[in-house]
Amino acid sequence: MSVIIISPNWHWNGALANRARTDYIALHHAEASSCTAEQVDQWHKENGWSGIGYHFFVRKDGKIYRGRPLDKQGAHVYGMNNRSIGICAEGKYSTETMPDEQKRAICRLLAYLKDCYYPNAQIVGHKEIGDSDCPGRNYPLEDIKQNYRAYAAEKEVDEVSREEYNALAARVEKLEKQQDTMIYNYVDKNMPAWAHEAVKWCVDKGIIQGTGDGLGLSNTKLWVCVVMYRLAKYIAKLVGMKV
Ligand SMILES: [Zn+2]
Structure with missing residues (x-):
């Protein structure tokens, strides 16, 4: 399983707190059809947060960006940040349809996180553990939860076609x-x-x-x-x- 994660050189406003536990891997959408990890970082700083609130940001083309360090608390599910990590997808999945490339990247990332870090963490949509519509009704939440391993494995032989x-x-x-x-x-x-x-x-x-x-x-x-x-x-x- 190979997952390439791009690590921007983030500048955090203030110290980041350590996270106590990791019971959940929460899936989000950006609620914006087109945006970069840097833009999300800027938006979250404008909220008065330390910087990008997610641990990972996945673009529509399948590129994966690291946000908050894995052992630190994020800012993505109110009241649950001490128990969860967050993966955000570029896109507005209240109305849009997720490209396959992005779905597979999220699945590869989930398989990697489950295998290497959090085997017992439960994959959930933001709305399942917080008061929100996120990640949007068109986000393939159940499909990813049930089939992420199959999609992750499929990609191994499908890079060309x-x-x-x-x-x-x-x-x-x-x-x-x-x-x-x-x-x-x-x-x-x-x-x-x-x-x-x-x-x-x-x-x-x-x-x-x-x-x-x-x-x-x-x-x-x-x-x-x-x-x-x-x-x-x-x-x-x-x-x-x-x-
Ligand atoms: Zn969310």
């Missing part, structure tokens, strides 16, 4: 049974179309180099190029960079 992953796995399996005799040069008209983009990328990045006779790529080597290329795209997507 499930179809691509299955096709890749099937080809690798088939290749293992083949003789490694097919040789291609760059860009050989006989080279299969599925390999062109990846081989070009590997050449452009200097990962593979040709000789006067070309690249002499076997079928297996083509697949190594494809796997490297997809891995690079996958990692770049995780950290929000372009390949």
Whole structure:
């Protein structure tokens, strides 16, 4: 289970109190269709609070930001801050529909928090432990509570797409049974179309180099190029960079 958490360099107004216990992981929405963690921090400072009141903020694109330190009290459920941590989703889920990317990120974060920190904490919506409509009637609260592990696990093989992953796995399996005799040069008209983009990328990045006779790529080597290329795209997507 990999979860990438972006940690902004927050400046707290005043000291943060330690939290006594963690009985609940409370789910919230920002009640704003589009906002950043920095904006939420600013809004909460305008309330006279120390800074962003949630422990995590998850954007619609699935990027996860750390708010309050995990062992400190948040400011997110009146009267329950000494017993709970808070995860807020960008969006207005009284009317909007949550993007899959964001839902999966919240599920990965929940699985990580349950596995590594709070196995006994109960996942709840803000409205279940406080006087509020949060996180909004369209927030997939029951779906996330019941299925967060399945969504979290699904994402492990779905970073490019499930179809691509299955096709890749099937080809690798088939290749293992083949003789490694097919040789291609760059860009050989006989080279299969599925390999062109990846081989070009590997050449452009200097990962593979040709000789006067070309690249002499076997079928297996083509697949190594494809796997490297997809891995690079996958990692770049995780950290929000372009390949
Ligand atoms: Zn809330």
